[in-house]
Amino acid sequence: MTPLRIVAIGGGTGLSTLLHGLKRFAQEPREAEITAIVTVSDDGGSSGRLRREFDVLPPGDIRNCMVALSEDEALLSRLFQYRFSEGRGLKGHSFGNLFLTALTNLTGDFVQAVKVSSEVLASLGRIYPATKTNVVLEAELEDGSIVKGETRIGKSRERIRRIHLRPRRCKPLPETLAAIEEAHLITFGPGSLFTSVIPNVLVEGMAEAIHRSRALKAYFVNLMWQPGETIGFRASDHVEAIHLHAGTPILDVAVVNTRAITPKQRRRYAAEQARPVLNDIDRLAEMGLQVVTADLLASGDIVRHDPRASAEVAIQLAKRGQMARRRVRVLGEPG
Numbered sequence: 001m002t003p004l005r006i007v008a009i010g011g012g013t014g015l016s017t018l019l020h021g022l023k024r025f026a027q028e029p030r031e032a033e034i035t036a037i038v039t040v041s042d043d044g045g046s047s048g049r050l051r052r053e054f055d056v057l058p059p060g061d062i063r064n065c066m067v068a069l070s071e072d073e074a075l076l077s078r079l080f081q082y083r084f085s086e087g088r089g090l091k092g093h094s095f096g097n098l099f100l101t102a103l104t105n106l107t108g109d110f111v112q113a114v115k116v117s118s119e120v121l122a123s124l125g126r127i128y129p130a131t132k133t134n135v136v137l138e139a140e141l142e143d144g145s146i147v148k149g150e151t152r153i154g155k156s157r158e159r160i161r162r163i164h165l166r167p168r169r170c171k172p173l174p175e176t177l178a179a180i181e182e183a184h185l186i187t188f189g190p191g192s193l194f195t196s197v198i199p200n201v202l203v204e205g206m207a208e209a210i211h212r213s214r215a216l217k218a219y220f221v222n223l224m225w226q227p228g229e230t231i232g233f234r235a236s237d238h239v240e241a242i243h244l245h246a247g248t249p250i251l252d253v254a255v256v257n258t259r260a261i262t263p264k265q266r267r268r269y270a271a272e273q274a275r276p277v278l279n280d281i282d283r284l285a286e287m288g289l290q291v292v293t294a295d296l297l298a299s300g301d302i303v304r305h306d307p308r309a310s311a312e313v314a315i316q317l318a319k320r321g322q323m324a325r326r327r328v329r330v331l332g333e334p335g
Helices: 012-026 045-054 060-068 075-081 095-107 110-120 150-155 174-182 193-201 206-212 235-246 263-270 281-286 307-330
Strands: 004-010 032-038 126-129 136-141 146-148 160-166 185-188 216-220 253-257 290-294
Touching: 004 012, 004 174, 004 193, 004 307, 012 032, 012 060, 012 193, 012 307, 032 060, 032 174, 045 060, 045 095, 060 075, 060 095, 060 110, 060 126, 075 095, 095 110, 110 126, 126 174, 136 150, 136 193, 146 150, 150 193, 160 193, 160 235, 174 206, 185 307, 193 206, 193 235, 206 235, 216 235, 216 307, 235 253, 235 281, 253 281, 253 307, 281 290, 290 307
Parallel strands: 004 032, 004 185, 032 126, 185 216, 216 253, 253 290
Antiparallel strands: 136 146, 136 160
C-alpha cells in the first residue's frame, strides 16, 4: 500500500501535539509519511535570544516537532527538551535550541541542521521551516496601529485586522512545495491562529501551491479563544482569517470538537477572559466547508487537543484524500 502523505502546517504546541499523535502511523509497517512545515517568526524566550545573538532562525518550534516525531522518547528526547534553570547566559535556554544553533553554525545552513538533528533523534518524518528567510511578524490592528514581533502581537489586546511578514518576499523551500503537491492531506493547526498558522501562508507561493494541490485541506479549529489574538472568534472567523490572508479559499474541511469543556476547565481560563470557541457549523457549511466532528478534548485541567484522537481524524481524512487522487488517475488526469 502507498503510504498516506500528510503535510502538517503550523507551529507552537498545537502542531507538535498533532505530530505526536501521528507518529505511530509513521512507524513500521508505515501507514503514513509525515511532513511538518513550521512557522519561523518566534522572537521570544530562548528562540528569540538565539535569533538575536546568532542570526539564526528560531529553533524552538522546530525542536518541539522533532521531539514529537522522535522514535525514541527516552533519554535523548528528554535531553533535547532539557531547559537550563540557572547559569549565566544559559538560564532559560533548552539544550535542543543550543544544539540546533551550533549545528547551523557548523553546517552553515539551518535546514541541514534540522535534517541532521532529526536523524540524531530518529524523527519519523520530515521537518521544514516555512522559509529560510529571517522574517519578522507584523500586525495591523483594528485601531490602525502597527505592532511588530510575535511576542508583542500576542500581548496586544486590540483586535488584529491583518498580519504581514517582513520582508514580504520570502521564499519557501522547494522540498516544501514538492510535499504540498504530492500530499493526500494538508492540515492547519491546531495552534495560535495569527502567530502559528497564518504566517505560513504568507510565505510567497505557499498559498498558491496549497490551492493547486489535489490534497484534502483541513483546519483543526482551536478549542478556546486566545487572548491577544482571537477573543470572540467563532470557528468560521478562524477560517475567514486564513482565507483572507491566503488570498483565496484554500480549506475544504473544518475539524471541530464535540466534547464539552468542563466548568472547572472554564474557570482556569476565566481570568484571561478566554472562552470556548463557538463551532458555528451552519456558517461553516454555508462557506462550502465539510465539517468533521469528533471528541478531540484531552483529559486534564488544561484545554488542549488529544494527540491520539486528532491523529485518528487526520488519518481518516488522508484516506479520503488518497481515494480522491486515485479517482482522478482513473479518469486519466495526472494524480
